[in-house]
Amino acid sequence: MSADMLELVLMTVVTAATPLIIAAIGELVAERSGVLNLGVEGMMIVGASVGFAAAFSSGSTLIGALAGIAAGVVLSSLFALLAIGLAINQVASGLSLTILGVGLSGLMGAPFVGQKREAASRLAIPYLSDIPYVGRLVFGEDMFVYAAIALVAACWWFLNRTRAGLTLRAIGDNHHSAHALGLPVRRVRVLSTLFGGACAGLAGAYLSLAYTPFWSPGMTAGRGWIALALVVFASWKPWRVVLGALLFGGATVLQLHAQAASIGVPGQLLSATPYLATIVALMILSIGARRNAAAPAALGQPFVATR
Amino acid sequence: MRIDLEPRRVRSRVLEIAAPVGALLVSILLGGVVIALLGKSPVEAFQVYFVDPLLESWSLQELAVKACPLVLIAVGLSFCFRANLWNIGAEGQFIIGGLAGACLGIATHDGAMQETFGGWWILPAMLLLGVIGGAAYGLIPAILRAWLGASEILTSLMLVYVAELGLDYLVRGPLRDPHGFNFPQSVTFDDVARLPFLMEGERLHAGVLIALAVVAIAAFVFARSLFGFEIRLVGEAPRAARFAGFSEKRLTLVAFAISGGLAGLAGICEVAGQIGQLQPAISGGYGFTAIIVAFLGRLRPLGILIAGLVLALTYIGGETAQVAMKLPQDMTRAYQGILLMCVLGADAVTRYRIHLRIGG
Amino acid sequence: MNDDGATGTEQTTGKAPLVSVRGIVKRFGDFVANDHVDLDIYAHEAHALIGENGAGKSTLVKMLYGLLEPSEGTISIDGEPVLLANPDAARSRGIGMVFQHFSLFDNLTVAENIALALPKSRDLSDLREQVLGFSRRYGLTLEPDREVWTLSAGERQRIEIARCLLQDPRLVVLDEPTSVLTPREVETLFVTLDKLKAEGRALLYISHKLDEVKRLCERATILRRGKVVGVCDPRAESARSLAALMVGASIAEIKPNGNRAPGPERFIVDRLSIVSPDPHGVDLEDISFSVRGGEILGVAGVAGNGQSEFFDALSGETPADRADAIRIDGASVGVDGVDARRARGAAFTPEERNGHAAAPDFSLSDNAVLSLHALGDVARRGLIQFDRARLAAARVIERFDVRAAGPQAAARDLSGGNLQKFVVGREILRDPKVLVVNQPTWGVDALASAAIRQALVDLAGSGAAVIVISQDLDELFEICDRIAVIHEGRLSKPRAARDITREDIGMLMAGATAGSADSHAH
Incomplete structure (x- = not known):
């Protein structure tokens, strides 16, 4: 494989990893505050359909991305109402969100099935983007890629260097202590849930605006679930999300190339590799480490203020 | 606010x-x-979804036939959910159960075995294989959770995609009907490999009776048995369950095996009852809809029976609405x-x- | 003794109270937790708030700290009525709080834990220096970068105190601050508290330990069933008169069970070591002891030194890896689970009533099934015999005077004392040969405590070997024949209760080896 070819392959790895990074970093922030939102897949797919619809109607990728974000926020607010406002089991609430999202995305995307538009444009900086082998990889990605990296950096800074981030982590560690200190447990959780929703919506919009510039039903194909697994895989640390997403992106691209090269293994089985890889990753992570020691201690527990 | x-x-x-x-x-x-x-029009839709299907005999039968897999799966899920175990991969267990049972139906299709051993054993064996297949598939996330602590939510869901792709491959590949003009489907099962219809020329098949029996057994288990007590206790107060001498690992395995087994049974009932052959998609999302059935039925067998009928109504209404109302x-x-x-x-x-x- | 709050106030004439509570009422639905409570707290003064569990102390304190809103009444600071909508408001008014159940975050560092309680405007860049400076000033050592889960209970409390004092409060509220401390740590705490008083701060000291109140406080307000039943100078009262006021009835003395001739060794633990399954737990190391029939062995220790791991190891919830590590009446049960040990005649009562000894949403009848099913009394061939379970529950209710609506009442509807009587009674009525009980009277009112202790003494009198794990030294001295101390997962050699002093135990609780404790005693 030539170096140019390698650069192209690496670029596809980056594009495959980007939606996973965006969705996972949002979920990571929510989980650090103690909220497990299994609705990522649902919010992502609605983000994809609404994002495409808005971009197609307006002709603007930016408007599409914003619409995707808005859709994610609206859906996650439903989750917040159930799981935080009414203290309902978070697993069940998240599942209901995914089921609703898959249905809604089909309804809203139906008029746009079969429509196509230009993929989001890629950065082109004179000279820099033309550097051989790495120029396009570093300076020639679409804006979502840079946004994703910026998002991870911002989340790392927020969680580890700001007082609000400290408050958020404290609430995820022990909501009873946090409440006793007068920290606004539910408000912080609602906000972090909405942030997670915004990220999931944006990740979905990326799929229909940049990754494959069209809408098709079910196009997230479990990426929301993989993003959830990535958060576990990353041990709830922002930069490890990037590493994990690149590994998964790599597996996806590799299996696509293997299918194209028809190496004699059935395509369906190759298509199953990202899912199997997720299971294997969860297994590897669990071996050795004492059980979920890295997980926020209050993750998934409903909070009701007591006397 | x-x-x-x-x-x-x-x-x-x-x-x-x-x-x-x-x-x-x-x-x-x-x-x-x-x-x-x-x-x-919402009024028309209400009529189509919730009223019309209740007015005709064929659609009432269809209701029972659609509710059958939903109830079977949801009863199984209630064993997991009540113990705070989150099996959301019933869709995959349904597929593997259907697949495992169907393999026997396909293998006996040529009639050689039927001539030697007779045909009476094939259907029960298929049902058994369905249960075993589903249970085995359900045990994978259970084992990963019990021994490694891996989240059963994510692993069970990932296995749904694997099962779907696996079925797709088999139906287009090894299990395809060689005389089927390259259509992605298996041979049609012989009559001995199909669930009998309850009435001649009608839609209602014996799977409905199986579902009713499962509901009755589950209701008894939850109400009277120590195992039902164990499930409730683990979900309610896991430390108290350990204090009572119940092993969390064992319970995880058993609950997932029951849940997967019932999903697998639903799968083979669907394949051997409704469909009669293997196709690339045999479920239509029953495994996910059953989650709603389980919660709507408040995780209790009788409630699930009613909830299963309600959700089946939305399926049938949905099909009609697609045609009648676009x-x-x-x-x-x-x-x-x-x-x-x-x-x-x-x-x-x-x-x-x-x-x-x-x-x- | 003044039964009237107003008279008590006049004792400190000439000064206006710093914080004044008037006619406070707090209702939860139909339940009145505080019923027209009056309270005056002065600067330079330690004021005790005493009362039984459930008397309404914590409710009152939470209103002072802005965690609860009063249904009626006013709180005034410097004579000016204030509305304390949240803890931030209380803190900015100069009210600081040291919690009973620590409000700490296990996975955050000491400095982060402290930062969280400081006002938002506070510059955190020199927090480490502030923490270290504070440590020097009050003689309380703190390491800013340690994660909290690695710290002992005493160290954790220092964080709570530091957190409170860094805000320079005028009133410091302390809710049962000594319940998790060693006697020596208690002394250190009191030195700090004296310093705070001398600086002109007011203390509100919540406790049911009357000797501590007498040592520290100038005035005491006594609560019973949500009402103020008296205000007095505790130094002028006897512990007995205070207790009578608190409980509103006299408490029976425990009747010792005559002359108990020690029986055969029924329960033997031999070189037991267990790695805790909990990543933040305490590992048990090389524990050996034995208990004879008719004997009560007490296990003292500060909370968090491996008591729950010790209990789980004895009960079989965490089995050992060697069968002969634990023997019941000669049978090796080390690798057996809890049911097999029950079948050998052992019985167990864990510390946590709600969620460990009993399932809160289950009926008492179902909760009888919880620990009895393995014995074949209430379940056969995998089916529960509900009539027998009901009967078993009803027997416990009757014999142990459990106040409940009947066997069908849900466990969570019982008061702490009544549920504790139920879970202890459930095990005692089986006539066990061995009973292991963890914190038998934790958070239980005095009358129920006395009843439970009497039942334990009677059980030993009938020939059973009894092991009582408790943080309450008074309790251990009252009922035990021998006492050992658990510290960081190791158990000291048990010694006869009449030969060991509180000082000895205090040394052992703080981690002194048996040898040095001996030399201290002599």
Whole structure:
């Protein structure tokens, strides 16, 4: 494989990893505050359909991305109402969100099935983007890629260097202590849930605006679930999300190339590799480490203020 | 806006029953709003979804036939959910169960074995294989959780995609009917490999009886047996369950095996009853819809039986609405999501007194 | 003794109270937790708030700290009525709080834990220096970068105190601050508290330990069932008169069970070591002891030194890896689970009533099934015999005077004392040969405590070997024949209760080896 070819392959790895990074970093922030939102897949797919619809109607990728974000926020607010406002089991609430999202995305995307538009444009900086082998990889990605990296950096800074981030982590560690200190447990959780929703919506919009510039039903194909697994895989640390997403992106691209090269293994089985890889990753992570020691201690527990 | 929750000291029996009914009504209202937003008539849709299917014999039978897999799976899920184990991969266990049973149906198709051993054993063996297949597939996330602590939510869900792709491969590859003009489907099973119909020329097959039997057995297990007590206790107070001498690992395995086994049974009932052959998609999302059935039925066998019929209604109504009103199939799924949200919200009403404070 | 709050106030004439509570009422539904409570707290003064569990002390304190809103009444600071909507408001008014159940975050560092309680405007860049400076000033050592889960209970409490004092409060509220401390740590705490008083701060000291109140406080307000039943100078009262006021009835003395001739060794633990399954737990190391029939062995220790791991190891919830590590009446049961040990005649009562000894949402009848099913009394061939379970529950209710609506009442509807009587009674009525009980009277009112202790003494009198794990030294001295101390997962050699002093135990609780404790005693 030539170096140019390698650069192209690496670029596809980056594009495959980007939606996973965006969705996972949002979920990571929510989980650090103690909220497990299994609705990522649902919010992502609605983000994809609404994002495409808005971009197609307006002709603007930016408007599409914003619409995707808005859709994610609206859906996650439903989750917040159930799981935080009414203290309902978070697993069940998240599942209901995914089921609703898959249905809604089909309804809203139906008029746009079969429509196509230009993929989001890629950065082109004179000279820099033309550097051989790495120029396009570093300076020639679409804006979502840079946004994703910026998002991870911002989340790392927020969680580890700001007082609000400290408050958020404290609430995820022990909501009873946090409440006793007068920290606004539910408000912080609602906000972090909405942030997670915004990220999931944006990740979905990326799929229909940049990754494959069209809408098709079910196009997230479990990426929301993989993003959830990535958060576990990353041990709830922002930069490890990037590493994990690149590994998964790599597996996806590799299996696509293997299918194209028809190496004699059935395509369906190759298509199953990202899912199997997720299971294997969860297994590897669990071996050795004492059980979920890295997980926020209050993750998934409903909070009701007591006397 | 602020929502204050005050735990109820005493739970009201009336409320426990009224809550799911109220949730159903609210969800119908919300569904009507969505339909109105799509520019269709909510009143007509209500007629098509919830009234028409109840008026004709064929659709009532269809209702029972559709409810059968939903009830079977949901009863299985209730064993997991009540123990706070989150098997959301019933769709995959359904597929593997159907696949495992179907293999026997396909293998005996040439008639050689039937001539040697007779045909009476084939259907029971298929059902058994379905149960075993589903249970084995369900045990994978259970083992990963019990021994490694890996999240059963994510692993069980990932296995759904693997099962779907596996079935797709087999139906297009090794299990394809060699004389089927390259259509992606297996041979059609012989009559001895199919669930008998309850009445000549009708749709109702024996799977319905199996579902009823499973409901009765599950109700007995939960009400009277130590195992049912164990499941309830683990879900309620895991430390107390350990104190009672119950092993969490063992329970995880058993609950997933039951849940997977029943999903697998539902799968083979569907394949050997409704469909009669293997196709690339045999489920139509029963494994996910059953989650809603389980919650709407408040995780109790009898409740699940009723809830299964309600959700089956949305399937049949959805099919009719697609034709009669040009409402997309996704409407059904979106409505199911709304319904589950309402059911969960109603659950909060039974647990807490809810005080709304505007501007607080 | 003044039964009237107003008279008590006049004792400190000439000064206006710093914090004044008037006619406070707090209702939860039909339940009145505080019923027209009046309270005056002055600067330079330690004021005790004493009362039984459930008397309404914590409710009152939470209103002072802005965690609860009063249903009626006013709180005034410097004579000016204030509305304390949240802890931030209380803190900015100069009210600081040291919690009973620590409000700490296990996975955050000491400095982060402290930062969280400081006002938002506070510059955190020199927090480490502030923490270290504070440590020097009050003689309380703190390491800013340690994660909290690695710290002992005493160290954790220092964080709570530091957190409170860094805000320079005028009133410091301490809710049962000594319940998790060693006697020596208690002394250190009191030195700090004296310093705070001398600086002109007011203390509100919540406790049911009357000797501590007498040592520290100038005035005491006594609560019973949500009402103020008296205000007095505790130094002028006897512990007995205070207790009578608190309980509103006299408490029976425990009747010792005559002359107990020690029986055969029924329960033997031999070189037991267990790695805790909990990543933040305490590992047990090389524990050996034995208990004879008719004997009560007490296990003292500060909370968090491996008591729950010790209990789980004895009960079989965490089995050992060697069968002969634990023997019941000669049978090796080390690798057996809890049911097999029950079948050998052992019985167990864990510390946590709600969620460990009993399932809160289950009926008492179902909770009888919880620990009895393995014995074949209430379940056969995998089916529960509900009539027998009901009967078993009813027997416990009757014999142990459990106040409940009947066997069908849900466990969570019982008061702490009544549920504790139920879970202890459930095990005692089986006539066990060995009973292991963890914190038998934790958070239980005095009358129920006395009843439970009497039942334990009677059980030993009938020939059973009894092991009582408790943080309450008074309790251990009252009922035990021998006492050992658990510290960081190791158990000291048991010694006869009449030969060991509180000082000895205090040394062992703080981690002194048996040898040095001996030399201290002599």
